Amino acid sequence: MKDIVPALSAIVRNQSQAIQELFQKNVVPSYGRFDIVLTRGEGAYAWDINGKRYLDFGGGIAVCGLGHAHPAITQALIDQSRTLVHISNLYYQEPQGRLAEQLVNLIGPGKIFFTNSGGEANEGLFKLTRKFGHDEGRYEILTAENSFHGRTLAAISATGQAKVKKGFEPAVPGFRHIPFNDLAAARAAISPATAAILIEGIQGEGGVTPATPEYLLGLRELCDEKRMLLLMDSVQCGHFRSGKFQSFQRILEGVPGGEKFSPDGISMAKALGGGFPIGAFWVREQYADLLSAGSHGSTYGGSPMACAVALKILEVIREEKLVENIREVGGYLKSEFQRLAGKYPKVISQVRGLGLMIGIELAEKIPAFAASDKSHSLQFVNLLHEAGMLAIPSGTQVIRILPAFNLRPAEAAEGVRIIESVVAKISP
Numbered sequence: 341m342k343d344i345v346p347a348l349s350a351i352v353r354n355q356s357q358a359i360q361e362l363f364q365k366n367v368v369p370s371y372g373r374f375d376i377v378l379t380r381g382e383g384a385y386a387w388d389i390n391g392k393r394y395l396d397f398g399g400g401i402a403v404c405g406l407g408h409a410h411p412a413i414t415q416a417l418i419d420q421s422r423t424l425v426h427i428s429n430l431y432y433q434e435p436q437g438r439l440a441e442q443l444v445n446l447i448g449p450g451k452i453f454f455t456n457s458g459g460e461a462n463e464g465l466f467k468l469t470r471k472f473g474h475d476e477g478r479y480e481i482l483t484a485e486n487s488f489h490g491r492t493l494a495a496i497s498a499t500g501q502a503k504v505k506k507g508f509e510p511a512v513p514g515f516r517h518i519p520f521n522d523l524a525a526a527r528a529a530i531s532p533a534t535a536a537i538l539i540e541g542i543q544g545e546g547g548v549t550p551a552t553p554e555y556l557l558g559l560r561e562l563c564d565e566k567r568m569l570l571l572m573d574s575v576q577c578g579h580f581r582s583g584k585f586q587s588f589q590r591i592l593e594g595v596p597g598g599e600k601f602s603p604d605g606i607s608m609a610k611a612l613g614g615g616f617p618i619g620a621f622w623v624r625e626q627y628a629d630l631l632s633a634g635s636h637g638s639t640y641g642g643s644p645m646a647c648a649v650a651l652k653i654l655e656v657i658r659e660e661k662l663v664e665n666i667r668e669v670g671g672y673l674k675s676e677f678q679r680l681a682g683k684y685p686k687v688i689s690q691v692r693g694l695g696l697m698i699g700i701e702l703a704e705k706i707p708a709f710a711a712s713d714k715s716h717s718l719q720f721v722n723l724l725h726e727a728g729m730l731a732i733p734s735g736t737q738v739i740r741i742l743p744a745f746n747l748r749p750a751e752a753a754e755g756v757r758i759i760e761s762v763v764a765k766i767s768p
């Protein structure tokens with residue numbers, strides 16, 4: 341008996357401490373992790389190893405659109421894994437073709453390339469741009485200050501934040517940054533080598549800042565005039581999070597000329613797979629064959645498994661009318677946060693965002709946070725954890741609210757109560 345009953349592993353024997361030690365010893369310390377070990381989730385909630393429940397308003401950084409452990413995703417994983425998990429892109433398979441068709445229908449005429457992550461989707465847009473400008477010697481991409489485009493070497497070069505580049509110089513050539521929502525600055529920055537402009541419809545890591553309708557329409561005109569590609573990074577703000585499939589569709593709703601707007605390329609990931617790794621980029625019809633056979637690839641990209649999950653997510657979003665829910669619950673949350681900003685102006689300075697992508701900007705100097713050298717956003721998120729909520733800091737001043745698309749009104753109200761309890765506690 342002794343031989344066949346193995347000793348309990350450290351994970352079972354002890355708890356938080358033992359697991360954190362495994363990380364300290366064996367995992368590259370590139371992340372600043374919170375002092376929480378999560379073990380399971382269900383719907384809008386996640387539980388830690390001590391059994392404490394958290395209302396998850398972070399959604400795994402805008403990923404878990406259907407919440408945790410959605411039975412339809414579980415079933416899709418089971419069904420597809422019984423037939424075909426992976427086959428490579430040397431062959432055809434149905435789920436990838438069907439998913440590509442649905443994404444094209446949601447965006448507009450064009451084609452899709454599948455990846456495994458957002459950074460990899462952006463890499464595809466960078467290569468598309470190089471191909472596009474190659475024969476004219478154009479290669480440069482203008483991106484926005486405070487943008488975020490991923491952690492690969494080219495993606496950190498594209499990202500308009502010094503902190504992600506530090507220590508990794510020299511940068512990949514061909515990226516320059518322009519102030520966001522400033523059309524004149526974009527025009528002034530164009531050089532003979534410029535081939536594209538890449539922006540997020542709503543800057544995520546940069547503090548939840550939506551592009552203005554004038555900026556989007558103006559960039560489209562500018563790119564047409566200068567024969568440049570207009571590229572949008574929809575990794576975080578896309579996939580219905582704003583209340584439309586694409587955030588630019590939401591921003592331009594009802595704006596004259598807005599219905600005709602289209603970028604030339606769009607990167608996607610995060611909520612596309614709801615937690616199963618998948619990314620993609622869409623290329624507008626006239627450029628859709630630029631990346632010809634042999635010019636780009638990915639072993640795993642668009643695997644039957646990943647595509648089956650993504651297809652199921654689209655089906656659930658349609659059948660459960662989650663776009664309406666995103667708009668209703670998102671609108672409720674935003675107005676409640678604005679109410680809190682009015683009631684506690686010394687804690688909350690501004691509320692921004694669309695749908696279920698909301699940023700709560702904290703006041704510059706909150707006396708209750710003065711004693712610690714940790715950023716305001718980090719200290720606030722730590723207090724939310726204590727109060728039973730997960731949310732994501734964005735920069736030093738902003739708290740990001742990125743809940744599941746199927747968040748119920750009662751759960752949203754519970755979230756407002758938790759946030760208000762923390763705000764009231766630190767209010768001077």
Ligand SMILES: *Cc1c(COP(=O)(O)O)cnc(C)c1O
Nearest residue numbers: 457458459488489490544575576
């Ligand atoms: C998360 C994110 C990325 C990077 O996606 P990964 O899947 O982490 O590579 C790129 N762009 C934006 C806007 C993001 O929010």
